[in-house]
Amino acid sequence: MTLYTDQNSLLKALLPYRNSKKIGFIPTMGALHEGHISLINKGLEENNVVVVSIFVNPTQFDNAGDLKKYPRTLEADIALISTLKGTVFIFSPDATDLYQGKVASKHFSFDGLEHEMEGKHRKGHFDGVGTVVSLLLKAVRPDKAYFGEKDFQQLQIVKKLVEIENLPTKIIGCPIVRESNGLAMSSRNKRLSPKQFEAAAIIHETLSEVNQKFKTHSIAQLNALVQQRFSKNNDLELEYFEIANVKTLKTAKHKRKGNNYRAFIAAFAGKVRLIDNKALEE
Structure with missing residues (x-):
């Protein structure tokens, strides 16, 4: 396990793995x-080296308070990764290095996927996601990302x-x-009280009942x-x-033969926002 905090150092470390060896990538916010x-x-099963990015991306938060409260546990994250068997590079840049200039989102059109569900409730969220994932994929240039x-x-x-x-990923x-x-x-989940944690079981229980x-x-x-x-x-506010079409993510009002569907829930436990989903079997 090795920590890299800038793109140039990471690129040099990955050079021996280009072409003949496989590079896996897991982007995280820690x-x-x-x-x-x-x-x-x-990733370790399928590649010769895995890059794990740890970067709390400011451009995908529509709530400044949520960004501020997002847990940052780099030392604990490094300790956890160091227990794994295999070659792992941790990439934890600051925003200036990753964005190489102004820290701002680009605007994307994802064929309407960005306007459904989360897009309705978190303005600009997927522009931020698209921007940071694009930057990370271009920095790491992995064969596979998980x-x-x-x-x-x-x-x-x-x-x-x-x-x-x-x-090419x-x-x-x-x-x-x-x-x-x-x-x-x-x-x-770390921000939930014990009572909220137990109450939040309703999310998966509900999705399972919907599937049944x-x-x-x-x-x-x-x-x-x-x-x-x-x-x-x-304890939870829905x-x-x-229920959405898996391909388009558009809300379904009626079931249509040949389409696949998935059920999605977003709920608040106090100020903590939780999401979950489940494939639905016809």
Whole structure:
């Protein structure tokens, strides 16, 4: 495990791995947990070296308070990665080095993917995501990059970004890793009180119930079921629940044969925003 804090040093370290050896990449904002570790291990299985970026990207936060409160645990992250077997480079630049100038988002068009769900509630978020992922992919130039399906909309947008910018990296989606109560692992979980943590189990429980009833219930009935479930929970406030087409991410009002769907939830536990999703089986 080696730490690099600037692009030039990282590029020099990666030179021996170009062409004949494979480079994997896992972009993170730090505060690593078992979900991240599963991505890193997947990368180590499939590549000769894995680069893990640790960078809290300011341009993807629409809330300055959320950016300020985002956990930064670089020393603990390094210690955790150092326990893994395999060659891992940690890339933890400052914003000036990564952006090489003004720290600002570019504007992207992702064929409408950016306007759905998270895009409706977090203005400019996916411009920030697209900007930083583009910068990181161009800095690392990996053969494969690994993203968790917890941020499924982000995963689809990154795939579109690679297509738009004609980048040579293959984007790999990996399964959600969950806490013992079913809550999707997230760096934000560290901000939950014990009571909020237990109450947040309703998110995965609800998604599982929606999946179980997807064959027999209409989308309108499932929407009502979710609203009713959350209305009885005093610890979490539902921001949105949507069943969306997997390819377009557009909200579905009716099930159509031949389409694949996924259920998405965003909810607040106090000021902590949690998201999750689940593939729906017909």
